[in-house]
Amino acid sequence: MSHFGYVLGLADDALIAAQRLGEWCSRAPEMEEDIALANIALDQLGVARMLLTYAGELEGRGRTEDDLAYLRAEHEFRNVRLVELDNGDFAVTMAKLLFLSVYQRLLYDRSIGVGDERVAAVAAKARKESAYHVDHSARWVVRLGDGTEESHRRMQAAIDLVWPYTHQLFQVDPDVHALGVAGVVVDPSTLRPAWLATVDAVLAEATLTRPADVAAPAGGRGAHTEALAKLLAEMQVLHRAHPGARW
Amino acid sequence: MVTLFDVVAAVKDPELRVLNVAELGILRDVTVDGDAVTVTITPTYSGCPAMDLIRADIESALHDAGVARVDVRTVLDPPWSTDMISPEGKAKLAAAGIAPPAPMSGSVFVQLSVRCPRCGSPATEQLSRFGSTACKSLWRCTACLEPFDAVKAL
Numbered sequence: 236m237s238h239f240g241y242v243l244g245l246a247d248d249a250l251i252a253a254q255r256l257g258e259w260c261s262r263a264p265e266m267e268e269d270i271a272l273a274n275i276a277l278d279q280l281g282v283a284r285m286l287l288t289y290a291g292e293l294e295g296r297g298r299t300e301d302d303l304a305y306l307r308a309e310h311e312f313r314n315v316r317l318v319e320l321d322n323g324d325f326a327v328t329m330a331k332l333l334f335l336s337v338y339q340r341l342l343y344d345r346s347i348g349v350g351d352e353r354v355a356a357v358a359a360k361a362r363k364e365s366a367y368h369v370d371h372s373a374r375w376v377v378r379l380g381d382g383t384e385e386s387h388r389r390m391q392a393a394i395d396l397v398w399p400y401t402h403q404l405f406q407v408d409p410d411v412h413a414l415g416v417a418g419v420v421v422d423p424s425t426l427r428p429a430w431l432a433t434v435d436a437v438l439a440e441a442t443l444t445r446p447a448d449v450a451a452p453a454g455g456r457g458a459h460t461e462a463l464a465k466l467l468a469e470m471q472v473l474h475r476a477h478p479g480a481r482w
Numbered sequence: 483m484v485t486l487f488d489v490v491a492a493v494k495d496p497e498l499r500v501l502n503v504a505e506l507g508i509l510r511d512v513t514v515d516g517d518a519v520t521v522t523i524t525p526t527y528s529g530c531p532a533m534d535l536i537r538a539d540i541e542s543a544l545h546d547a548g549v550a551r552v553d554v555r556t557v558l559d560p561p562w563s564t565d566m567i568s569p570e571g572k573a574k575l576a577a578a579g580i581a582p583p584a585p586m587s588g589s590v591f592v593q594l595s596v597r598c599p600r601c602g603s604p605a606t607e608q609l610s611r612f613g614s615t616a617c618k619s620l621w622r623c624t625a626c627l628e629p630f631d632a633v634k635a636l
Contacts, residue, residue: 267620271612278616281529285558356558360528363561363636371611 236408236456239293240313241420242354243303244456245342246286247314250304251463252335253279254470258322271371275332278364282357289353305474309464313456317400319463326386326393329375334401336368337433341426350419373437380441387442394438395446402451405430487512489547490521493539496532497615498633500578503536507566510557518551519544524562527616527636564617564636575599581621581632596632598623 236244256276263269287300318335322328343365346358379390405427415422438445452458473480490512491504503509503523511522521540525533537554544552564583567575572582581596595604603625610620611634618631 267610267612270614271610274612274616277529277531278527279529281525281527285528352559356561357528360525360558360561363563364528367611367634 236410242290244313246283247312248318249279250283251314252318275368282361285357305471315403316460321462326389329372330393330397333372333376338404340365340369341429345421377441380443391443398446489543493543496535500574501571505568505571519549520553522555524557526562583633583635586635600628601626
């Protein structure tokens, strides 16, 4: 994966997570949660915009953030499948958000001071917002896991459903490994021990069981579930139907 | 004499109307080169939706002051923190019924009790960590029973 591919991957994780979280707008179980999820989506979208702009510059073909968000096909998106999965019930959304935000928080934290100054600057901003996302999702996972019999059952089912997809966050890529060794960016494959430490602590407090590590879904970034096509159809429809539309 | 810096600094934050961009701590630099002015600002939150409006407001304020060419640039480094809100800015927030942020202590999880901006009581409780805008959380005073916004330490 090239340096461009790496930055695009970080951007797409945030972009697709933002789009999914935005689907909760007006549908969350309570008004405060509606606002919280929309706020978190907004943070993710902000990071995505900055990184997409930078990715376009790295690529050097003149593509803007909008070109990259609205005019790429499914196979060109570099997000992990974790973020594109359907929202499911509220527990699935919280499991996805916990796993993603603990990962992002670690990645951004360690990206401060890397050789790629643009990524470092975005990370220095995003890490503080990420801390709120970790805190919010962890509180819900604990509340539901250590709640009623029904909420515990559904939270555990959500963790079990989503867990296999978390492995992709830490997939080894030789080029990214080399960039990591050179101190240009952070190699995400090095983050799993620290990620597990935080996630395990939350699961333990929530009286939930960490699933066994069975086979992760095959394929790298660029391979997707069928959920992404539907998400993109909605996200891109206006831009594709009315090219260059502004408001 | 009103300088061009003063013109830019007087632009209000569209979400926290009591503050201007200088008090909010997002105005980094104003440089003048002939008839062109370059303004450098930094976003509060990565996804702050007010940035586009602030940029447009700065441009129109400078155009109104007779500046022909305006370039508003955005920088990220160093990242904005609520510690950059000026003391005057914090006082204005409190006067407007919005609890100002506590100083950052290294971790956002250490949130000391927030005083009610109306009656001053420390007997308050958080209703939601996410409020009406990205930068605020929602609180209630258990002494005077008023709900209020608080700017989150970041």
